[in-house]
Amino acid sequence: MTGLSALFRKGPGGLFTFWNVVFALCLAMIAVLLLRPISEVFVVGFIDPDSGAFTLTNYVRVLTRPYYLAALRNTLVVGGGGALGACIIGVPLAYFVARFRVKGRNVISTVAVLALVSPPFIGAYSWILVLGSNGWITRLLRAWGIAFPSIYGTPGIILVFTLKFFPFVYLMTEGALRSVNRSYEEAAANLGCAPLSRFFRITLPLVFPAVSSGAILAFVLSIADFGTPAVIGRNANTLSTIAYNQYTSEMGGTPSIAVAISMLMIVISMAAVFLQRYFLGKRRYAGAFTNLPEQKPLSGLFGILVYGFCALVVLFAALPMIVVFYTSLLATNGPVFTGAFGLSSYQRVWRELPNVVGNSFLFSLAAVAMISLTSAFISYVVVRRETWLAGLLDSLLMVPYVVPGVVMAIGFTLTFNKPPVDLIGTALIIILVVFIRRLPYGVRSTSSILRQIKPSIEEAAINLGSPPAKAFLKVTVPIMIPGIIVGAMMSFITAINELSSTLLLYTGATATMPVKIYAAVLDGEFGLAAALSTILLVSSGICVFVVFRLSENREGAFV
């Protein structure tokens, strides 16, 4: 570290101060890893794949052909359905838990967080195991002579998204409901407003920012998700599955149509985010920390209904995890379940796929190490330097939220496919794509803790003669460590569950667990998929535990 500090011990007013250099490096990194791939995607969309000339035909084709329009419609339907479903479950659950003395609140929030961190495609395939055409319940009902409607297609996708994303709405809304000023509701009650109408006319509007943030998040993540429609969608294509299909059929040539579809996805996500900002901007909300609402006791029929509702939600949200764990313990003979219990699926993982498990951990750890390192510096720049450039950096970090993984991966293959930077088929390209996609999670976590640290401590160190780099590393970073660890855990969870971008970038030597699970599910190898999924879920669960221990606002860290 002495070498480093000597390096940056230039005059305090010079251009090449430590933080200026860090700032420049951050911007350069974002330019290369984020802006360049996205602009490649943007440009290629306007290029004729045969002649290389400028053209609008790619977009015209995507916006006129029935095949693409059907996918666009499906995307909006499952995105809207997922968001709506998340609200229908999340808002009542939040209201019950926040306003009544519901026992087992910790169980509900733990299951919600676990549902949130488990990859959606695992949910999709466990619902196939239960309600698919050969699923347990389907077979049971068939034995009784009841025909069960198909779960495949948009209904299945919406079911999975609802149960996957309701925790966003629940966790955000619950926090908001707890901090609403009680007097508004009491005033309405005194004026004779009935409880139900009071909820819709007073309470719900007051927590609208939280509900809408959760819903928009569910919408954006739903339309970007690849694994769920690919596994359970069958003939119902969404933009992300046709972007992937189109990309694989254009591979080796120019993926013009695939990028045109990609741009469409980005536009929809951005429109959703801006729409929400616009609605929020028109109203003013005052957070109140006085006169907080009280929790009422539950009794009678209403109490039974509330508990029944909570229990059902917990059961449905936890079902994929239970199914996956149970299935992983069934003995298999090839793709066929023998009916007995056994560890043969784990033995197959151990025998055939140890490198895949190793890859997953190696890539995720590498990406997380880079994220932790970079986000410490970036959040310092963003939080402590209130220039417009720092503001720009902050807004640029919003971009990975609205760019679907499939699109980011296509951008990477377009950018890093020829010397001097030829990364196709390497582990590095997977690590880098995961890094840039998950960097915002790390930055958000470190920024929030940095905002609570007074700059004066660090300034004192500098006044006493310490160089800025040393002051940052020896004074500020140690205080930031809990935030860095929480950020690292959050990034690790999302990194190890990443499917949509890695599926386009992997080769034989760089396959990861989600990629193999996806392939195994398509092949009907449900035992193998279940064993790998259990390993993923347990890894994520351990990280959740660490975050719970380190974070003051346990569930808040996840939304």
Place this chain on the structure above:
Amino acid sequence: MKKAFCMMAALAAMTLYASPPARAADGKVIVYTAAPQEIVDKIVPAFEKKTGIKVELVKAGAGELINRLKAEKGRQTADVIWSVGGDILQANPDLLGTYTPAGADKVFPEVKPTGKWTPFTLIATSFIINTSMLAPADRPRTWQDLANPKYKGKISIARLDKSSSSYIQLAALLQIDGLDKGWDLYSRILDNTQLANSSGAVPKFVNDGEAAIGICNEDVGLLYKNGGGPVEVIYPADGTTAQADGMAMLATPANPAAGKAYLDFALSVEGQTLVASVGRRPVRMDVPALASLAPLSSMKLVNYNLEWAAGYQKTALAKWNDIIMSK
């Protein structure tokens, strides 16, 4: 604290510099394959046990594998492509190296190795039918029958851009009926079809009752029938074809010796006997096919022109794309 920070930096740096060897190979062979899992489970463990060479598989549809290879051209990402349609290999000679495995002289003379690629097995195109969904009188017998509107939404076919067996089905149909009538018929069949993402999924959908009829390779259909599923495998009465799926060295293998060993094993008596045991027709004259397979002489076989089929593939794909994009 500083230590932890330095370690993280070191770890990040290490992975940055240590990642390129992910491409290198030692004592392992990287195989791109569209083979069904039953064949993988027979061949791969037997090969690993015999040679001590570890097999790393990339499984995808033939179309996707070929496109991956085009995108990865010049890089040593894989050694061997194994069990994809002969047409697609014939159509992409520049992706392949040259190697003729040991035992090539024992192969049926109709499907001789070309020097670039070698046939691995023979597969006849068949219809798989869910017997509990369709009464015997309702079952289709010919390609023409498949276009009957009463089968709307009941047929499963793998996507042409993913599956090389799908292309062989189409190419056979075009050679039975001629280009114009053939495309018209195929397009009307597509009106009745739910596309599957892989040819392996087609018989599964039929077995599980998600589709009543599937067009698929006979061996996978037979697996479900022999496993007790409510399915029947029939060969279209107006013509079918038995084509080779092939295997080849790639143009830039990372481990050529291991690749050659793999191809040799796949064509050996041992390897061919293993594939015969799961219902594939072996290409070696000295290895018998499974008795439950209908003899080729019982089918109406079309005179299949592989050269033409390989050359027409790109046009066919564009035309297919055009048809499904407009539906």
